[in-house]
Amino acid sequence: MTQPSGKTKSLSLVLAGSGGSGVITAGNMLLAAAAKAGWYGLMTRSAGPQIRGGEAAALLRLSSEPVSAQPDRYDLIIALDWQNVQRFSDEMPIDAETVIIGDVSAAKNTPEFVTEGPAQRGDIDFKTMSKAIKGGRPNMIALGTIAALIGLPDDALDAALVASLSKRGEEAIAASRAGVEAGRAIAAEMPATPSLPAPEGEKTGRWLISGNEAAGLGAIRGGVRFVAAYPITPATEILEWMSPALTKIGGVLVQAEDELASINMAIGGSYGGVPALTATSGPGLALMTEAIGLAVASEVPVVIVDVMRGGPSTGIPTKSEQSDLNMALYALPGDAPHIVVAPNSISDCIFTTQWSVHLAEALQTPAIVLSDQALGQAKSVIAAPADIAFFAQRETAVTPAEGEVYQRYADTGSGVSPMAVPGTPGCTYTADGLEHNPRGTPSGAATDHNIQLDKRQRKLDSYDYGQHWAEQEGEGDTVVLTWGSCTGPVREALEHLAGTDHKTRMISLRLLMPAPKEQLIKALEGAKRLIVVEQTHSGQFMGYLRTNIDLPRDVEHYCIPGPLPIRPGDIEALVKEGTPS
Amino acid sequence: MTAETATAPKHSPRDYKSDIKPVWCPGCGDYSVLGSITKAFSELNLDPENVAVISGIGCSSRIPAYTDCYGFHGVHGRSLPLATGLKVARPDMTVLVASGDGDGFSIGGNHFMHACRRNVDLTYVVMDNRVYGMTKGQASPTTEPDWDNALTPGGSGISPFRPLVIALAAGANFIARGFSGDQNGTARLLKEAIEHPGFSFVQILSPCVTFRPDQKEWKDEVHDAAVDPTDDLGRAARRLMTDDGFNTGVLYRGQREAYQPPIGEASASVSDLEGKFAL
Numbered sequence: 001m002t003q004p005s006g007k008t009k010s011l012s013l014v015l016a017g018s019g020g021s022g023v024i025t026a027g028n029m030l031l032a033a034a035a036k037a038g039w040y041g042l043m044t045r046s047a048g049p050q051i052r053g054g055e056a057a058a059l060l061r062l063s064s065e066p067v068s069a070q071p072d073r074y075d076l077i078i079a080l081d082w083q084n085v086q087r088f089s090d091e092m093p094i095d096a097e098t099v100i101i102g103d104v105s106a107a108k109n110t111p112e113f114v115t116e117g118p119a120q121r122g123d124i125d126f127k128t129m130s131k132a133i134k135g136g137r138p139n140m141i142a143l144g145t146i147a148a149l150i151g152l153p154d155d156a157l158d159a160a161l162v163a164s165l166s167k168r169g170e171e172a173i174a175a176s177r178a179g180v181e182a183g184r185a186i187a188a189e190m191p192a193t194p195s196l197p198a199p200e201g202e203k204t205g206r207w208l209i210s211g212n213e214a215a216g217l218g219a220i221r222g223g224v225r226f227v228a229a230y231p232i233t234p235a236t237e238i239l240e241w242m243s244p245a246l247t248k249i250g251g252v253l254v255q256a257e258d259e260l261a262s263i264n265m266a267i268g269g270s271y272g273g274v275p276a277l278t279a280t281s282g283p284g285l286a287l288m289t290e291a292i293g294l295a296v297a298s299e300v301p302v303v304i305v306d307v308m309r310g311g312p313s314t315g316i317p318t319k320s321e322q323s324d325l326n327m328a329l330y331a332l333p334g335d336a337p338h339i340v341v342a343p344n345s346i347s348d349c350i351f352t353t354q355w356s357v358h359l360a361e362a363l364q365t366p367a368i369v370l371s372d373q374a375l376g377q378a379k380s381v382i383a384a385p386a387d388i389a390f391f392a393q394r395e396t397a398v399t400p401a402e403g404e405v406y407q408r409y410a411d412t413g414s415g416v417s418p419m420a421v422p423g424t425p426g427c428t429y430t431a432d433g434l435e436h437n438p439r440g441t442p443s444g445a446a447t448d449h450n451i452q453l454d455k456r457q458r459k460l461d462s463y464d465y466g467q468h469w470a471e472q473e474g475e476g477d478t479v480v481l482t483w484g485s486c487t488g489p490v491r492e493a494l495e496h497l498a499g500t501d502h503k504t505r506m507i508s509l510r511l512l513m514p515a516p517k518e519q520l521i522k523a524l525e526g527a528k529r530l531i532v533v534e535q536t537h538s539g540q541f542m543g544y545l546r547t548n549i550d551l552p553r554d555v556e557h558y559c560i561p562g563p564l565p566i567r568p569g570d571i572e573a574l575v576k577e578g579t580p581s
Numbered sequence: 582m583t584a585e586t587a588t589a590p591k592h593s594p595r596d597y598k599s600d601i602k603p604v605w606c607p608g609c610g611d612y613s614v615l616g617s618i619t620k621a622f623s624e625l626n627l628d629p630e631n632v633a634v635i636s637g638i639g640c641s642s643r644i645p646a647y648t649d650c651y652g653f654h655g656v657h658g659r660s661l662p663l664a665t666g667l668k669v670a671r672p673d674m675t676v677l678v679a680s681g682d683g684d685g686f687s688i689g690g691n692h693f694m695h696a697c698r699r700n701v702d703l704t705y706v707v708m709d710n711r712v713y714g715m716t717k718g719q720a721s722p723t724t725e726p727d728w729d730n731a732l733t734p735g736g737s738g739i740s741p742f743r744p745l746v747i748a749l750a751a752g753a754n755f756i757a758r759g760f761s762g763d764q765n766g767t768a769r770l771l772k773e774a775i776e777h778p779g780f781s782f783v784q785i786l787s788p789c790v791t792f793r794p795d796q797k798e799w800k801d802e803v804h805d806a807a808v809d810p811t812d813d814l815g816r817a818a819r820r821l822m823t824d825d826g827f828n829t830g831v832l833y834r835g836q837r838e839a840y841q842p843p844i845g846e847a848s849a850s851v852s853d854l855e856g857k858f859a860l
Contacts, residue, residue: 035860207858217858220851225844226670228662245854250847254669257695261662264655268635268666271653272674274844276666294656384859422651422667422674425630430645430652441601442646442654 009197010063011150012071014092015142017080019047019054022139027058028379029143029160030152034062035208035381037156038199042067042346044378046091046563047318048084055084059091062150064200067380068345069488072569072581074098076193077119078146080126080138086111090564094119099193101145103127122190129182135175136182144183151195205384211375212237214349215305216245219277221350222357223392224303225251226276228265230258230284233317234373235307238279259284263291266302270295271431273421275361275392279305282324283314285368286331292366293332296456298431299409299419301360301367301394305353308372310562320373321562322484322535325544328368329513337457339367340513344471344487346375347382352510355468358390363459364419370512372535374485374565394419399426407438411451415459460514469511469519476503477526478575482533483509483541486566490533493571502575515548530555531574537561594619597629599649604640606714610761610787611641614708617764617785618677619648621771625675632675635664637689639715641681641708641787658688661696661705668701672841675775676702682709686722686742693744697751700779702839706771707744707782708761710789710796718792744784745821749814749833754779756817756833757810760803761787766829773831779839786827799827806830 015030017023024045031043041062048054061071073093079085079102089111094100100114101122114121124145126138133141140161147157157180165172209217216238219227227246229239243253251274256262262278270276280288285306295302308324310316328340339359343352353369360367397418400406408429410417417438420427434442435449443449471487474494482490487508497504507523509516524530530552534541539559545551558574560566573581597619605611622632632650636642638657645652651674655663664678685693685707696705711728713719719732722742729736748756755777759767767785774781786803788796806824810831811817817833824832 203860206860207855208860209858213858217854220854226666228666247843248847248849248854249851250845252669252842252844254665254842256662257691260659261665261692261695264659264662265666265669267655268653268663268668269670270666271663272633272667272671274670276670290656291659298653298655381860420651422633422671423630425628428629428649428651430634430648430654432646432654433656434654440646 009065010061010067010071011194011196012061012074013076013078013146013150014057014059014074014088015078015146016055016057016085016088017139018083019056021056021080022137023056023058023080025164026139026143027060029157029164030146031060031379032163032208033152033157033160034196035206036159036203037153038203039064039196040066040381042070042378042380044070044374046088048087049317055087057088057091062196064197066383069492069568070565072567076101076146076149078102078142080142082109082111086113089113099191101190120191124186130179133175133178133182135171136179137176140176140179141183144180145187145190147180148184148187149190149193207382207384208379209346209382210237210377210379211343211346211349211371212307212377213241214346215279215343215353215369215371215376216242218350218353219303219357220245220249222354222390223275223361224277224357225249226266226269226274227251227253227278228256228262228269228276229253229278229280230256230262232281232284234309234377235279235281235305237377238305238307259287260291263288263302263304267291267295267300270300270302271422275301275357277303277305279307281307281309281317282311282327285324285327289331290333292338293334293336294433295366296332296336296338297433297435299364299456300431301364303353303356303360303367303369305369305371307376308370316563318373319563320485320535320565322372322486323537323540323561324370325512325536325540328370329544335453337460337514338365339363339460340370341367341511342370342484342509343375344484344508344510346378346380347385349375350385351388354388354390357392361392361394362416363463364394364416365460370484372485396421397424397427399424405439408440409436409452409455410438411455414462415455465511465516469509469516470523471508471510472505472523474498474505476505477528478502478504478531479524479527479529480504480506480531480533480571480575481545482506483512486533486535489566489568490571492568493575496568496572497575504575512544517548521549531558532556533558533566533571535560535562535566592623592626592629594623597622597648597650599647601646603647604643606791608790609640610710611644611708613761613764614641614706614767614785614787615644615647617759617767617771618644618706620764620768621775624768624772625775627675631673632677633667634677634679635667636660636679637684639681639684639713641679642684644679658684659692660684661689661692664703665696665699665701668703669842670844672844676704677775678703678705680705680707682707682711682721682723683713686744690722694747694751697748697753697780697782700752700754700837700840702778702780702841704771704774704781704783706785708785708787710787710793712789712792714789714792743821745832746818748782749817749821752837753782754835754837755781755831756821757783757831758829759783759785760799760829761785762800762803763829770831777834779835779837802827803829806832808832810834812836
């Protein structure tokens with residue numbers, strides 16, 4: 001066995017097969033086992049649109065160090081069958097050192113990238129092998145083969161297997177163990193692959209969590225106790241995690257009949273005084289935009305998490321893209337200032353969602369959190385996140401003194417006016433999407449419109465967002481400006497570039513609206529070279545930057561649509577050579 | 582002090598009325614419905630701050646601002662989800678939803694069906710005048726197919742929707758019809774609807790004197806339903822399928838339990854949840 005290739009101490013592998021073949025289950029077990037045994041790791045999911053019979057792949061990267069991005073190349077690819085694996089070939093960079101294992105002897109269906117490609121091949125017919133085991137499944141055999149090839153300890157894998165299958169009973173566990181054993185036994189006949197680097201540090205203080213779970217947890221940490229939502233890929237896991245979690249901590253989740261209902265239910269719950277959230281993806285956000293405008297006008301706090309997927313329309317539901325940016329910023333009717341924030345890692349899904357609850361509540365406005373499939377449906381080993389103080393703190397009204405009248409939309413200096421919780425005597429008011437005067441009475445008068453427009457803008461503009469508006473890392477006069485899930489590969493590229501002549505720093509925007517113009521202009525001071533990185537086709541982020549600040553004439557732009565991930569090597573080559581690898 | 586004065590409501594209907602002048606045309610049926618609503622609140626002796634009136638868009642949806650309760654005038658067609666969110670989050674509030682035949686049955690039709698099915702303890706009052714008044718006279722889902730108007734000249738040609746039948750089939754727990762011309766009778770229906778657990782649907786025939794002057798005749802067409810408020814679905818279905826649309830009274834009173842998931846009862850802490858992620 002050789003040491004892993006690539007620039008970091010990591011090992012990357014893909015477990016692919018037809019949908020329903022169990023590659024995601026096996027991938028999850030592999031990641032859990034490696035995590036328990038002391039490694040860091042990242043598992044990204046890629047799938048076709050079909051629930052069964054399509055294609056699915058678990059893309060894993062295991063390392064002795066925290067992993068922030070998908071790898072530049074894969075060491076090992078294991079295919080349970082060849083049905084649709086060809087569709088993933090673009091997403092799995094391979095080379096002469098890559099080992100591909102599957103039923104390569106089968107004359108038909110073996111895809112070209114295997115038969116004609118540069119990789120070494122190992123022949124295992126997982127399906128036939130599984131038939132020799134009572135209750136045997138091909139995915140468990142593959143799991144055993146992978147564990148043996150990369151040097152994953154037996155006990156760690158067995159513990160993960162038992163934990164995953166405990167509900168399915170002893171028989172299922174025995175069958176899976178037999179499969180793993182058979183897989184291990186045959187591994188010796190395969191071409192050698194790199195083995196895992198020795199784990200470093202203490203695994204205590206680490207978490208294994210997905211981006212969607214992290215967003216749900218961040219919301220609960222921030223004080224959300226009411227959720228209404230409609231299922232949609234790739235956001236559903238937020239809801240499925242939150243539903244039982246909310247019940248345990250005294251909150252509630254309601255499944256709505258559609259996204260029009262879910263956002264309005266969330267607004268209703270929040271109007272009642274309970275911090276509220278809904279989660280969706282692009283098509284759902286499109287349906288919600290009218291009611292998000294209502295939350296702006298009526299000044300009701302609410303958090304909307306959009307786990308972005310490929311668009312337009314139904315697009316690519318199971319794969320990632322950053323192309324809802326324009327919709328999140330600009331889709332509301334009228335001049336409608338609101339909050340838009342974006343997490344920059346799986347771990348940051350906790351922080352940013354928690355922060356969004358705090359901002360929505362403090363500023364009495366909707367906050368849209370732009371996560372994406374690459375973060376949401378990926379699972380990672382992270383350092384346990386610190387407890388942060390951001391919690392829902394809504395300025396509420398108290399019963400006015402005799403002779404005084406409560407004014408829900410009073411024109412205060414900060415723009416934030418105390419919001420009465422229903423049940424408070426003497427503060428009855430009607431929240432309204434119609435323009436209104438300070439008392440809330442509907443009004444189409446120019447003066448009232450101007451006062452309320454100014455008030456709603458001022459409360460966002462005058463707020464102190466502190467250092468959280470962006471993540472800034474590295475040093476150098478080359479600046480990579482990015483946001484969201486593109487941050488991971490940029491972050492890793494920066495580590496590689498740190499010891500070279502190409503010293504580079506990164507600014508990753510977390511606060512997108514209101515645009516942190518002054519902070520950004522200041523942060524860009526001294527930059528000799530500016531590279532903007534985003535995952536859209538039309539350059540939505542570049543358009544956003546140009547709308548808000550003056551950019552140098554020679555700004556460079558690396559902009560690719562999903563579903564292909566941006567890889568660390570692309571950014572490194574971009575900085576060094578001016579073009580991606 | 583007599584027994585009667587001891588139990589007299591401490592709030593008069595006036596206590597639930599705001600000082601905002603309605604946008605309605607003189608003679609609009611909705612004035613009377615507003616009166617019935619405030620009378621029902623008064624008879625139930627509700628504290629105004631514990632009542633919320635929720636609406637969408639349209640003439641009838643203006644009602645929240647004309648009450649002195651908590652209110653929300655939301656977007657077109659979405660009053661029911663808005664009210665559902667409020668009631669589930671705040672089961673202690675009495676929540677009344679005000680809508681019209683366009684807001685409630687056309688753009689909000691899907692929510693109507695699912696609110697009946699979900700059976701949250703809400704009172705849904707739909708002021709039905711078989712016309713879009715706020716946009717100046719177009720056909721709604723309850724308009725007669727031959728009613729001539731500028732948007733569908735010669736009439737829509739589409740059979741009217743039967744909201745009470747839909748409500749029954751979708752699972753509403755209380756179904757009644759009232760007439761705005763009978764303010765006290767409608768107030769009695771609303772009082773009963775508010776008291777009944779689960780989703781209560783009250784259609785109130787409320788004439789539009791501006792775009793449907795023919796509806797002035799409704800006062801002669803309405804009649805008391807000479808029936809008991811059955812809880813038998815089969816009998817209720819037959820009754821609602823065969824009625825002439827002017828039968829007023831309580832037409833169905835179901836026994837389903839209201840949907841109210843527990844809220845505010847914690848059995849674990851946030852750090853317990855976090856423990857599941859720790860390695």
